[in-house]
Amino acid sequence: MKIIIIGCGRVGAKLANDFAEEGHHVSVVDQRQTAFRRLPSGFRGQLVLGTGIDEDVLRNAGIQQADVFIAVTENDNTNIMAAQIAQVIYRVPKVILRIYDPDRAEIYRELGLTVICPTRTVAEMIEHAVRDHVVPTEPS
Numbered sequence: 203m204k205i206i207i208i209g210c211g212r213v214g215a216k217l218a219n220d221f222a223e224e225g226h227h228v229s230v231v232d233q234r235q236t237a238f239r240r241l242p243s244g245f246r247g248q249l250v251l252g253t254g255i256d257e258d259v260l261r262n263a264g265i266q267q268a269d270v271f272i273a274v275t276e277n278d279n280t281n282i283m284a285a286q287i288a289q290v291i292y293r294v295p296k297v298i299l300r301i302y303d304p305d306r307a308e309i310y311r312e313l314g315l316t317v318i319c320p321t322r323t324v325a326e327m328i329e330h331a332v333r334d335h336v337v338p339t340e341p342s
Contacts, residue, residue: 203221203226203227203269203270204226204227204229204264204267204268204269204270205221205226205227205228205229205268205269205270205271205272206228206229206230206231206260206263206264206265206268206270206271206272206288206294207221207228207229207230207231207272207274208231208232208254208271208272208273208274208275208280208281208284209231209232209237209254209273209274209275209276209281210230210231210232210234210237210238210240210241211237211240211274211275211276212240213274213300214230214232214237214240214272214274214275215230215237215240215241217272217274218230218241218245218247219241219242219245221247222245222246222247227247227248227264228246228247228248229247229248229249229250229263229264230247230248230249230250231250231251231252231253231254231259231260231263232249232250232251232275233251233252233253235251248263248264250262250263253280254273254275254280254281254284255280255283255284255287257287257291260284260287260288260292265288265292265294266292268288268292268294269294269295269296270294270295270296270297270298271284271285271288271289271292271294271296271297271298272298272299273285273288273297273298273299273300274299274300278301278302278303278306281299281300281301282299282301282306282310284299285297285298285299285310285315286315289314289315296316297315297316298315298316298317298318299315299316299317299318300317300318300319300320301317301318301319302319302320302321303319303321304319304321304322307319307322
């Protein structure tokens with residue numbers, strides 16, 4: 203598969219390395235050169251310096267041939283815009299993005315994007331952990 207990842211933070215770097223090791227063709231886009239330091243020295247993917255909402259940058263990353271587009275920058279707005287460009291303009295078959303704001307995540311999920319909302323996911327996991335381990339108190 204041809205996979206484009208926008209954002210080379212901890213999540214983006216982990217995904218890029220994992221997919222590249224599986225033999226996929228991976229392009230990673232980040233606007234900071236220093237972000238690419240998170241990738242191992244033997245990383246076999248393509249590194250593209252620029253923003254994920256710039257069409258020239260996306261074309262350089264190979265968006266015309268992309269099977270999967272993943273937007274995991276730290277900025278919800280950038281992720282949303284990049285994902286919409288990939289979905290609407292380039293018709294990438296699978297578009298996945300991270301949105302921290304739970305309300306906005308639901309809106310874009312309804313538009314057909316695959317949205318991961320870590321805020322909601324982590325909160326639900328903690329709530330389950332608390333409820334599963336609560337020791338009932340005896341009435342006094």
